[in-house]
Amino acid sequence: MSVELLDGATIVSFVEDEEAFNGLIHDRFSNLDTNHDGFLSYSEILKEFQSMRVFETHFGIDVKRDPDELAHVYDSLFEKFDHDANGAVDLEEFKMETKRMMLAMANGLGFLPVQMLLEEDSFLKKAVEREAKKINA
Numbered sequence: 001m002s003v004e005l006l007d008g009a010t011i012v013s014f015v016e017d018e019e020a021f022n023g024l025i026h027d028r029f030s031n032l033d034t035n036h037d038g039f040l041s042y043s044e045i046l047k048e049f050q051s052m053r054v055f056e057t058h059f060g061i062d063v064k065r066d067p068d069e070l071a072h073v074y075d076s077l078f079e080k081f082d083h084d085a086n087g088a089v090d091l092e093e094f095k096m097e098t099k100r101m102m103l104a105m106a107n108g109l110g111f112l113p114v115q116m117l118l119e120e121d122s123f124l125k126k127a128v129e130r131e132a133k134k135i136n137a
Helices: 008-016 018-032 042-052 067-081 091-109 123-136
Strands: 002-006 114-118
Touching: 002 123, 008 018, 008 091, 008 123, 018 042, 018 091, 018 123, 042 067, 067 091, 091 123, 114 123
Parallel strands: none
Antiparallel strands: 002 114
């Protein structure tokens, strides 16, 4: 993990760079698709949701959540990704929903930079690295 400066423009620029964004989407999708069938099942994407620990912590401190409540949240998230409701997420659905979520984060951040603690392989970290390369070029 590292502390980085990030703003909405950095995220928007990354998402609009189709080569960089699509490459990262494809790589992440391939890593999540453990059975290599070209789709993300609920169990495959659930591992990613759980690894983020967004709902299990509050400002970095573990919080005991009702297991039924967590299951409902994860079910709802999966439904957001599974646009055609066929029980699996294909690459295009994954890309569309990830893009939508990242643009929502950009909108929420606005254009004033904030410091954030980012995971090394996260989409946001990749956006910051891309922006740094542009500035240093």
